[in-house]
Amino acid sequence: MARWKIERLPAPIWMRPLIPIAAIIVTFLLTSLLLLLAKANPFTAFYNFLIAPLSNSVSAIEVLVKATPLLFTGAAVTFAFAAGYWNIGAEGQLYAGAIAAAAMGISVKGLPPVLAILLMIAAGFAAGMAWALIPALLKIKLAVDEVVTTLLMNTVILFFVSFLLNGVWRDPISGWPQSPTIANEAIFPKLIPMARLHLGFILAWIVIGIVYLVLRRSALGLRMRSIGLNPEAARFAGVNVNRTILTAALVSGGIAGLAGMSEVAGIQYHLIDAISPGYGYTGIIAATLGGLNPLGVGLASLFIGLIETGAQSVSRAMGVPIYLGNVVEAALLLVTLSMLILQNYRIRRS
Amino acid sequence: MVAVEMKGITKRFGAVTANKQIDFDLRQGEIQGLLGENGAGKTTLMRILYGLYRADEGQILVNGKTAAIHSPHQAIQNGIGMVTQHFALVPTLTVAENVALGYTHGFQINPKSLQKEVGDAAERFGIEVDPAALVRHLSVGERQRVEILKSLYRHARILILDEPTAVLVPQETEMLFQTLVRLRQDGMSLIFISHHLNEVMEICDRITVLRDGRVVGTVDKAGTSQAELARMMVGRDTFGVVRQEDTCGNVPILRIIDLSAFDKKGLPALRNVNLEVCQNEILGLAGVSGNGQTELSQVLAGMLKPSSGKVLVGDKDLTHANPAEVAACGVGRIPEDRHNSLVGELSVAENLALEDLAHFTQHGLMDSKAIQANAVKLIGEYQIKASPNDRVHTLSGGNMQKVLLARALVNNPRVVIASQPTRGLDVGATEYVRSRLLDQRKTGSAVLLISEDLDEIIALSDRVAVIYEGRIMGLVQAREVTVEQLGLMMSGALEVQNG
Numbered sequence: 024m025a026r027w028k029i030e031r032l033p034a035p036i037w038m039r040p041l042i043p044i045a046a047i048i049v050t051f052l053l054t055s056l057l058l059l060l061a062k063a064n065p066f067t068a069f070y071n072f073l074i075a076p077l078s079n080s081v082s083a084i085e086v087l088v089k090a091t092p093l094l095f096t097g098a099a100v101t102f103a104f105a106a107g108y109w110n111i112g113a114e115g116q117l118y119a120g121a122i123a124a125a126a127m128g129i130s131v132k133g134l135p136p137v138l139a140i141l142l143m144i145a146a147g148f149a150a151g152m153a154w155a156l157i158p159a160l161l162k163i164k165l166a167v168d169e170v171v172t173t174l175l176m177n178t179v180i181l182f183f184v185s186f187l188l189n190g191v192w193r194d195p196i197s198g199w200p201q202s203p204t205i206a207n208e209a210i211f212p213k214l215i216p217m218a219r220l221h222l223g224f225i226l227a228w229i230v231i232g233i234v235y236l237v238l239r240r241s242a243l244g245l246r247m248r249s250i251g252l253n254p255e256a257a258r259f260a261g262v263n264v265n266r267t268i269l270t271a272a273l274v275s276g277g278i279a280g281l282a283g284m285s286e287v288a289g290i291q292y293h294l295i296d297a298i299s300p301g302y303g304y305t306g307i308i309a310a311t312l313g314g315l316n317p318l319g320v321g322l323a324s325l326f327i328g329l330i331e332t333g334a335q336s337v338s339r340a341m342g343v344p345i346y347l348g349n350v351v352e353a354a355l356l357l358v359t360l361s362m363l364i365l366q367n368y369r370i371r372r373s
Numbered sequence: 374m375v376a377v378e379m380k381g382i383t384k385r386f387g388a389v390t391a392n393k394q395i396d397f398d399l400r401q402g403e404i405q406g407l408l409g410e411n412g413a414g415k416t417t418l419m420r421i422l423y424g425l426y427r428a429d430e431g432q433i434l435v436n437g438k439t440a441a442i443h444s445p446h447q448a449i450q451n452g453i454g455m456v457t458q459h460f461a462l463v464p465t466l467t468v469a470e471n472v473a474l475g476y477t478h479g480f481q482i483n484p485k486s487l488q489k490e491v492g493d494a495a496e497r498f499g500i501e502v503d504p505a506a507l508v509r510h511l512s513v514g515e516r517q518r519v520e521i522l523k524s525l526y527r528h529a530r531i532l533i534l535d536e537p538t539a540v541l542v543p544q545e546t547e548m549l550f551q552t553l554v555r556l557r558q559d560g561m562s563l564i565f566i567s568h569h570l571n572e573v574m575e576i577c578d579r580i581t582v583l584r585d586g587r588v589v590g591t592v593d594k595a596g597t598s599q600a601e602l603a604r605m606m607v608g609r610d611t612f613g614v615v616r617q618e619d620t621c622g623n624v625p626i627l628r629i630i631d632l633s634a635f636d637k638k639g640l641p642a643l644r645n646v647n648l649e650v651c652q653n654e655i656l657g658l659a660g661v662s663g664n665g666q667t668e669l670s671q672v673l674a675g676m677l678k679p680s681s682g683k684v685l686v687g688d689k690d691l692t693h694a695n696p697a698e699v700a701a702c703g704v705g706r707i708p709e710d711r712h713n714s715l716v717g718e719l720s721v722a723e724n725l726a727l728e729d730l731a732h733f734t735q736h737g738l739m740d741s742k743a744i745q746a747n748a749v750k751l752i753g754e755y756q757i758k759a760s761p762n763d764r765v766h767t768l769s770g771g772n773m774q775k776v777l778l779a780r781a782l783v784n785n786p787r788v789v790i791a792s793q794p795t796r797g798l799d800v801g802a803t804e805y806v807r808s809r810l811l812d813q814r815k816t817g818s819a820v821l822l823i824s825e826d827l828d829e830i831i832a833l834s835d836r837v838a839v840i841y842e843g844r845i846m847g848l849v850q851a852r853e854v855t856v857e858q859l860g861l862m863m864s865g866a867l868e869v870q871n872g
Contacts, residue, residue: 099433236738240738240739241734241737241738241739242731242733242734242737242738242739243737244739245719245723245726245727245730245739246727246730248716248719249716249719249723249727250721252708252716252717252718253713253715253716253717253718255714256713256715256716257712257716257727258676258727259674259696259706259708259713259714260696260714260716260724260727260780261677261695261697261699261700261701261727261728262694262697262727263694263697336614340618
C-alpha cells in the first residue's frame with residue numbers, strides 16, 4: 024500500500040510569482056458556484072473583478088488610492104512584527120493620527136503649505152506613537168500580552184472619536200458628526216489633476232523604503248530581527264531587548280498614525296467616524312501576504328487595493344449584492360495566505 | 374520474572390546515534406533507576422519503549438512475548454505507562470475527567486459515577502488526590518500524581534517516570550517516593566529516570582547507567598555507591614589535548630564573592646559561592662548537572678540577577694551588569710545552551726557581528742563589507758565549516774560552537790566563562806575547543822571551565838572546584854586529585870576545606 028507523507032520543503036523561489044495567479048484560479052473555482060447562485064456569469068464577474076479596474080484610468084487610479092492607507096498600515100505592522108512585537112493596534116493608531124491631523128489641519132491656517140504639510144506629518148506620527156505607548160510600556164514593564172492590549176486600545180479610540188464628533192467637534196455649519204474642515208494649506212496636493220490620488224501615496228512609498236532600509240541595513244534592524252527570531256539569544260549577545268521593542272512599537276504606531284493623517288489630509292479633509300473601514304486590520308493581511316518583506320508588503324497592498332476596487336465594480340456592473348464582491352475578496356485573500364504557507368510543504372510517497 | 378526486555382536497541386537521528394545496541398531489562402516488582410547525563414540516551418530509550426519513537430534496530434519483549442510498540446496506544450495496550458516532565462493535563466477539567474479522558478465508554482458521561490470510579494481507583498493505588506478538584510488548582514506534585522493515576526487507570530503494570538523529581542520541591546519528592554514504594558509493593562515495575570545520584574540510591578533496587586548512548590553497566594543498589602555511579606556516569610575516553618605547562622598566575626581577575634541566586638522555579642540554586650580565578654589559570658568547576666552550574670554561568674553572563682553577593686572582574690563590579698556590559702568589560706562567554714545563544718535564522722556573519730554591533734555601524738547603517746570581512750576572517754581562524762551567509766541553524770553542533778567561540782574570544786577577553794563547552798561535540802571539535810581554551814590561558818585570560826566531564830576538567834584545569842546543590846564542596850589542585858575523590862565530592866559525600 025502506498026503511504027504518503029507531508030514533509031517540509033520550501034518551494035523554489037521561481038514559483039513565488041506564480042502564487043497570486045494560482046490563487047486566483049483556485050478562488051475562481053471555489054466561488055463560481057456562489058456567483059452562479061446569484062445568477063452572475065463567473066467569467067464576467069472575474070473580468071470585472073481583476074481586469075476591469077485596470078482597463079480605464081479612473082478606476083486604475085482608484086486602485087492606488089485604496090492601496091495608500093494599506094501601504095502605511097502594512098509597513099507599520101511589518102515593522103513591529105519584525106521585532107516579534109505583535110501590534111494588532113494599527114487601526115487605533117491610525118485613528119489617533121487622524122485626530123491629530125484634523126486638529127493640526129485647522130490650526131495651520133496661514134502657514135506656508137510646505138511647513139503646514141510637514142507639521143501634519145509630524146502630528147500624525149506623534150499621535151500614532153502616543154497611542155502605541157501604553158501597550159508597549161505594559162509589555163516591557165509588566166510582560167502584558169500586546170496582542171490583547173493593542174487590540175483593546177482600538178475600541179477605546181473609536182469611542183473617543185465618537186465622543187469628539189458628537190460633542191465638542193461637531194461641525195457647527197453642517198451639523199454632521201464630523202470635525203471642521205481643515206485649512207487649504209494642510210490639504211495634500213493631488214498627483215493627477217481631477218483625481219483623488221494624493222501626496223500620501225508618494226509618502227507611503229517613501230515610508231516603505233525607509234522601513235526596508237532600517238530592517239535590512241541598519242543596526243537597529245538587525246537587533247529587532249534578532250529579537251523577533253530568538254529573544255533569548257539576542258539578550259545573550261547584549262541586545263537591549265526592552266529598549267529595542269519599545270522603539271519598534273512606537274515607530275510602528277507612528278507609521279500607522281501616518282495612515283490616518285494621510286486619509287484626513289488627502290481624502291476626507293476632516294475627521295469622520297468611518298475614516299477607516301479596517302485599514303489597520305487589512306494592513307496585517309498585507310504584511311502577511313508580503314511575507315513581512317517591505318517591498319512585498321507594497322505589492323500586497325496594491326493587490327488588495329485592486330480586489331477592493333474590483334469588489335465594487337463587480338456589484339456595480341452586474342447588479343449583484345456588494346457583499347458577494349466582499350465574499351470573493353475574502354476568499355481570494357484566504358486562498359493566497361494558505362498558499363503562502365502550503366508552498367513550504369510537499370506530499371511525497373514514503 | 375522479567376516484565377520488559379529491550380534487546381539490541383539502536384536509534385539514530387540523522388548523523389547522531391542516540392542509542393547504540395542497548396540491552397535493558399526490567400524485573401517485575403522492582404524500581405530500576407536509569408541514570409545518565411543529559412544526552413546520554415535515557416529519554417530516547419524510554420520514548421522507544423512507550424512507542425513515541427521507533428527503534429532502527431532491536432526488539433522489545435513484554436512479559437516474555439515480543440511486542441510491537443509503534444504508538445503510545447500500543448504501549449498502553451501492553452500495560453506500559455509513562456509520566457513525562459511535561460504533563461498532558463487539561464487545566465480546566467477536573468481530576469476525574471482528566472484521568473478518564475480518552476478512556477471513557479459510550480457517548481454519555483455521568484460526572485458523579487466518573488468521580489466515584491476515579492476516586493476508587495485512586496484509593497486502590499494509594500494515590501492521594503481529590504477526583505472532584507480542578508487540575509488548575511493543583512500543585513505540581515499533585516498534578517504529577519494525577520498523571521500517575523492516569524496510567525494506572527489504563528491498567529499499566531509498567532510505569533516509566535521521566536525525571537519526575539526535576540519539577541518537585543523536596544517534600545513533594547518525599548511523597549512521590551512513598552507512592553512509588555507502595556506501587557512496588559503491589560507488584561508493579563517502575564523505571565525511574567534521573568541524574569541525581571542520591572535519589573537513585575534512595576529509591577531504586579537496581580541501576581542502569583547510560584553514557585553516550587551505550588549501557589555502561591547495571592548494578593544492584595546494595596553493591597554500589599554514589600561515587601561509583603558518578604564515575605560510571607561521567608567517565609569518558611580522554612582525548613589528546615592536555616595542559617602542558619604547570620605554572621599559573623596568582624593575580625585574581627575574576628572574583629565571585631558570597632554569590633547566591635534562585636533558579637527559574639524560585640528555589641535556591643547557588644548558596645554563598647566564593648571563587649577566584651587568576652590570570653593564566655583555568656579553574657575547573659565540576660559537578661553533576663543541575664547543581665547550580667547553569668545559574669552560575671547565567672549570573673556571570675549577565676543573564677540572571679543574583680539575590681546576593683558580588684561578581685568582580687578586576688576592580689569592576691559586574692554584579693548587576695547586563696550582558697552587553699559584561700561583554701564590554703572583557704568577559705568572553707561560551708554558553709551551555711548553544712541554540713538559545715545564536716539566532717538560528719540569521720546568518721553566520723550577522724551572528725558574529727551581533728555582540729559588537731556598534732563596531733560595525735556607521736551613522737546607524739550596518740557596514741556590510743566590514744561584517745563580511747569579519748566573518749571571513751573568523752571562519753578561517755576558527756576553522757568553521759560554513760560560509761558567511763549560511764543560516765546558523767544549518768550548521769552542525771560543532772560548527773555552531775565554533776561560531777560562539779569565535780564571537781566570545783575575538784577581542785581577547787580577560788575572563789572566559791566556558792559552560793559545558795564540549796557537550797555533544799565529536800572528537801575533533803572537542804579537541805579544537807579544548808586547545809582554544811588552553812591558548813586563551815596562555816595569553817593571560819582567567820578561564821572558568823564549567824563541565825560535567827571529569828577527564829576534561831582534570832586534563833585542562835590548574836585548580837578544580839566542585840559544586841553540589843549550589844555549594845562549593847571544595848577546591849583542590851588538579852594534579853593532586855583523583856577521579857574517585859572528585860566523584861565523592863560531586864555526590865556530596867566528601868567536603869574538602871582547603872586546596
